[in-house]
Amino acid sequence: MASARGHWGNRTGFVLAAAGSAVGLGNIWAFPYMTGQNGGGLFVLVYLACVAGIGLPIMMAEIFIGRTTQTSPVGAFRKLSRPGSAWMGVGWLGVVAAFIILSFYSVIAGWSLHYVWLSITSTFADQTPVEIASIFEQVRTDPALSSLWHVIFMAITIAIVIAGVQSGIETWSRILMPALFIILGILLVYAMVKGNFAQGVKFLFAPNLDNFSWNSVPAAMGLAFFSLSLGMGALITYGSYLKTDDDLVSTSITVSVLDTSVALLAGLILFPIIFAVGQETDQGPGLVFTTIPIAFAEIPGGLVLAPLFFLLLTFTALTSAISLLEVATAYFIDERGWTRTKATLATGGAIMMIGIPSAISGGSRLFGAGVQKLTDPLYAGPGKNWFDVLVDLSFNLMLPIGGLGIAMFVAWRVDDAAREAGFSAGSKMGRLYWGWLSLLRYVVPVAIVMVLLNALGVFEMLFGGGEAQ
């Protein structure tokens, strides 16, 4: 089925699409709120270390697998090991993760889309901060509204993925990514002029132990995986549309730098504004949805910029959602020989359905409580609903486990000569090979295993609750 596959127009197309996948809600929604919850500078520092020391090597490994095999994750693991190999499980996990992650991702993106509408219709004008904050509560807990916008967002994603690799994904990334940087630039200037910029910078970059705990370290790592789109084969899939001699090293570095810059930019935009209007930094997942409208309602000029901000958030979510859907779709195209249209409609339709529980769980106690009982011993703390459980499950377990599998596979299973040749193909930076391999062999597995043990509460059991609080 070679014709159903596809290729990027050129390497820039790939970089934009991969950056489009990476830059998303992880950068603009999750990075600021998690940084806020974990006290700022020190968390950012740990995050940057995770990106450079763990994320970047895994990104190179993923693109290596995809580019070498020219096929999507399940088939890729088969090709590089043998039919029926247990390593194919890593590919499978990725396909399952695609369904799970996109199902809740699309709900958040749907809220963002709804906020474009709310801010265009000036819902936030002349409202007090308390009133604006309550709007987010209403949206989050309204099952019909959340479901509606989730379905709309999924429909847009499906339409783009049906159009295919070049005319769908690449074309839209070429339009949306530059638009994103323009909007970010405008908002940054706004934050510098109207916000409390000095305090924002200090919060982001000055290491500070307030609110930082041992749990901030796994949180930073999970965020790095999520933000760079790692651990479930999205970049294996995107890499499979590269030509076999496209430079993998510089591409990965570019994508990681772009992704990290957008996260930092989002922080540099949000925190000065948060301080200027006297909001709290540790509000959790509602942060952008409450702070931005509050700020833009209070500061002159804000009413024009609010729709722009949520448009930006929706755009970035869209290019990421595309990559998640593409993983599920590519499996059915490559492994089952389905046409692109059939594969996209089937997987996208399924994800629409799977997302409904997430969309309604904000408002439905019943649904949340039942699931909570089942999952509580492992990850869910008190008060977590279905949506929260899925977010936790993917950040803290699925992506790190997938990343571990990918790293171990490339570092220990893949043929040495093929690995070395593949790494340096088309690249001027082949010298980095040993550094990459050492990170992949030793640093990455040890770090991930520690984090997984922590997520399962092992350290807490060994050293007592006080330490790993």
Ligand code: TRP
């Ligand atoms: N990286 C995206 C974000 O930051 C989300 C995303 C897209 C993703 N594709 C992924 C996360 C694959 C994990 C795996 O919002």
